Amino acid sequence: MNFSEIWEAGSHFYQAGGYVMPPLMVATLLLWFAIGYRFWILRRGTVLSVRECLCRLQEEPHHQPQGMIEHMIVQGLAIARTRPPYLRRHLDEVFAAQEQELKKFATLIRSIVVIAPLLGLLGTVVGMIETFESLADMALFTQSGGIAGGISQALFTTQMGLVVAIPGLLIKGLLDRKQKQLEMEFAQIKDLLCSDTFSSATQAASNF
Amino acid sequence: MMSIRSFFICLMMLWVIANSAVVQSEDNSSIPRVAGQPEENSPEQSSLPAQKPTELETLEAAYKREFAFLQSQKRELEQRIDNFRQKSQASERQLEGNIRSLEQKNVSLTAEADRLNRSIEQVERRSEAARERNELLQMTFKQANATLESYGFKLQSQAQFEQAAPEKKLAFLFGQGLRLLRQVGQVQRTQDKFFLGDGTEAEGTVIRFGNIAAYGVSPQGAGILVPAGGEQFKMWSQPAPEVAKTLAAGQQPPTLKIFLFESQDQAIEEKAEKTLLVTINEGGPVAWVIMGLGGVALLLILLRVLFLSGASANTRRLTQQVNDLIQQGKHQQAQELCQQTRGAIARVMAATIRNLDRDRPHLEDIISEAILHESAHLNRFGSVILIIAAISPLLGLLGTVTGMISTFDIITEFGTGDPKLLSSGISIALITTEVGLAVAIPTLFVGTLLSSWAERIKDNMEKAALRVTNISQVDKKVEPASAASAEPEGPLAYSAV
Numbered sequence: 001m002n003f004s005e006i007w008e009a010g011s012h013f014y015q016a017g018g019y020v021m022p023p024l025m026v027a028t029l030l031l032w033f034a035i036g037y038r039f040w041i042l043r044r045g046t047v048l049s050v051r052e053c054l055c056r057l058q059e060e061p062h063h064q065p066q067g068m069i070e071h072m073i074v075q076g077l078a079i080a081r082t083r084p085p086y087l088r089r090h091l092d093e094v095f096a097a098q099e100q101e102l103k104k105f106a107t108l109i110r111s112i113v114v115i116a117p118l119l120g121l122l123g124t125v126v127g128m129i130e131t132f133e134s135l136a137d138m139a140l141f142t143q144s145g146g147i148a149g150g151i152s153q154a155l156f157t158t159q160m161g162l163v164v165a166i167p168g169l170l171i172k173g174l175l176d177r178k179q180k181q182l183e184m185e186f187a188q189i190k191d192l193l194c195s196d197t198f199s200s201a202t203q204a205a206s207n208f
Numbered sequence: 209m210m211s212i213r214s215f216f217i218c219l220m221m222l223w224v225i226a227n228s229a230v231v232q233s234e235d236n237s238s239i240p241r242v243a244g245q246p247e248e249n250s251p252e253q254s255s256l257p258a259q260k261p262t263e264l265e266t267l268e269a270a271y272k273r274e275f276a277f278l279q280s281q282k283r284e285l286e287q288r289i290d291n292f293r294q295k296s297q298a299s300e301r302q303l304e305g306n307i308r309s310l311e312q313k314n315v316s317l318t319a320e321a322d323r324l325n326r327s328i329e330q331v332e333r334r335s336e337a338a339r340e341r342n343e344l345l346q347m348t349f350k351q352a353n354a355t356l357e358s359y360g361f362k363l364q365s366q367a368q369f370e371q372a373a374p375e376k377k378l379a380f381l382f383g384q385g386l387r388l389l390r391q392v393g394q395v396q397r398t399q400d401k402f403f404l405g406d407g408t409e410a411e412g413t414v415i416r417f418g419n420i421a422a423y424g425v426s427p428q429g430a431g432i433l434v435p436a437g438g439e440q441f442k443m444w445s446q447p448a449p450e451v452a453k454t455l456a457a458g459q460q461p462p463t464l465k466i467f468l469f470e471s472q473d474q475a476i477e478e479k480a481e482k483t484l485l486v487t488i489n490e491g492g493p494v495a496w497v498i499m500g501l502g503g504v505a506l507l508l509i510l511l512r513v514l515f516l517s518g519a520s521a522n523t524r525r526l527t528q529q530v531n532d533l534i535q536q537g538k539h540q541q542a543q544e545l546c547q548q549t550r551g552a553i554a555r556v557m558a559a560t561i562r563n564l565d566r567d568r569p570h571l572e573d574i575i576s577e578a579i580l581h582e583s584a585h586l587n588r589f590g591s592v593i594l595i596i597a598a599i600s601p602l603l604g605l606l607g608t609v610t611g612m613i614s615t616f617d618i619i620t621e622f623g624t625g626d627p628k629l630l631s632s633g634i635s636i637a638l639i640t641t642e643v644g645l646a647v648a649i650p651t652l653f654v655g656t657l658l659s660s661w662a663e664r665i666k667d668n669m670e671k672a673a674l675r676v677t678n679i680s681q682v683d684k685k686v687e688p689a690s691a692a693s694a695e696p697e698g699p700l701a702y703s704a705v
Binding site for chain 2: 084092111118121125
């Protein structure tokens with residue numbers, strides 16, 4: 001099956017679905033863009049635990065940070081070295097941007113996953129209306145009612161809505177778990193940086 | 209015979225009692241000998257008892273006689289057995305023959321029954337097929353009658369048609385159909401009456417283009433004819449006398465104005481274009497309620513977009529400017545800048561700067577109070593929009609159920625015979641669901657996105673206030689100690705992060 005055949009089949013389906021297909025297509029594109037973006041953003045970057053990572057980065061200050069955790073630890077250490085009053089507040093401020101980044105597009109994915117089956121259902125209802133109207137227009141003894149066309153449209157859009165929603169739902173669960181974990185680890189970084197042991201260690205490090 | 213035998217047996221008994229040992233040996237030796245020659249002794253059988261021989265001879269002879277007698281009896285019995293056997297074999301053979309012939313008869317009868325059953329089935333099938341064909345024929349006749357009647361051919365009333373054989377009927381129908389086609393396909397000229405535009409009747413030439421258009425020419429007026437009901441024509445309101453006259457003269461007019469009709473008494477019914485309003489109207493009051501809710505939701509969404517865009521206007525630039533001013537210690541200017549700018553973030557930052565000289569816990573309380581005050585404003589209409597998104601599909605469902613109830617009412621009243629009645633009710637029922645979903649989907653989508661926008665603004669507010677506080681606090685604390693500080697990057701190296 002070459003490209004032109006696939007394109008033809010796709011455009012046939014697109015036309016068969018009726019007026020719910022354009023929004024459904026837009027929703028699909030948005031969904032996969034958002035999923036890709038979040039996958040790219042929610043990289044942990046290291047297999048070490050937060051504490052180990054913090055120790056290592058404290059020893060090698062010119063290490064190039066990889067991924068979110070290391071990046072945040074480097075920034076946090078830079079602030080901790082200045083020993084400002086209300087250290088936690090300063091950390092909060094720096095981490096706020098990243099925490100916002102963690103949540104980016106989460107709502108978009110959630111709402112698309114919710115509306116895609118609804119759009120499919122809308123297409124089904126439109127198709128059923130077409131079917132019943134063609135049944136109503138059918139004259140005595142005619143064989144050519146538009147029943148099958150309407151029904152196939154009806155079923156196809158539901159299928160399409162589910163095809164869009166189900167993978168989105170699965171990946172959304174995965175990404176949300178990842179987000180939760182990263183949020184918890186950010187909190188852990190803050191706790192560690194604010195704790196007494198680390199503040200003394202930072203002092204020792206800055207004295208070199 | 210039996211008495212003689214018993215007599216000998218008595219003798220034998222006596223003799224046995226008298227000298228048992230001798231007899232024992234004699235007896236043992238005599239039996240094989242006698243058995244060896246039974247035929248020789250048999251003729252003496254009758255004569256021996258009459259003589260009076262010696263005791264031994266007598267006994268032997270008696271044995272012989274007895275033996276011969278038994279032999280003959282045995283022969284006789286064997287003969288009888290043979291006879292009987294032969295007889296029974298004969299009868300057995302005869303019976304077997306009988307059974308075989310009966311079995312053959314049975315088989316042939318079963319085959320006959322099967323054949324009859326098959327032929328019965330065949331006949332039944334044939335009669336079924338004939339009945340079906342008959343029904344089909346009747347239906348065809350009815351349909352043909354209905355079709356032809358609209359063109360002025362009466363079939364059912366003709367007695368000749370009713371009595372004809374089916375083949376003849378079909379042939380007649382096809383003939384009529386062909387005639388009709390030919391008639392419909394040609395231009396006809398007749399002298400007929402038609403109505404003029406002012407309602408008066410005029411007589412003139414009627415030119416008919418098959419069964420789809422007609423022109424009339426009369427001394428009183430000429431023009432295009434349209435069906436007027438009751439197989440009458442009337443002049444069309446748009447005058448075109450020259451076209452009709454040219455056609456009446458048998459020439460082709462330069463432009464052929466035409467009014468098409470379906471048959472002599474029926475104009476072409478143009479199907480009304482289904483506009484959005486017509487569709488919603490079909491959905492009944494519930495659809496209008498849903499549309500009203502959708503309008504309300506749209507209005508609220510627009511208002512909320514206005515609020516939120518106002519609240520989040522040029523956040524980034526403002527925070528940067530304020531931060532720079534605070535860093536330079538120009539608190540007064542920063543506060544003025546905030547007060548000049550619109551938006552929730554500017555207000556929160558103004559409140560923060562105003563109270564910067566207070567101690568930290570107090571300042572944070574003031575900030576969170578200001579954010580709380582702003583978030584009430586930011587959350588406005590959010591829940592209403594989402595509620596509308598939630599209830600409009602439910603209302604659509606309500607409309608569907610109402611429509612189904614009315615459909616079932618129609619069924620109770622008129623039965624399920626006419627699909628048109630039922631399907632119209634069902635399609636009305638479905639329209640409300642469609643409208644409900646069509647309102648719910650965009651409302652849900654935009655409502656959720658707006659809620660997340662509001663959340664983001666709140667986060668930004670918090671962040672901006674935190675940054676302002678942090679910068680001023682760092683300034684306060686670090687500046688006196690900056691000379692002693694070992695940090696080469698300076699205290700605010702991270703503020704560009």
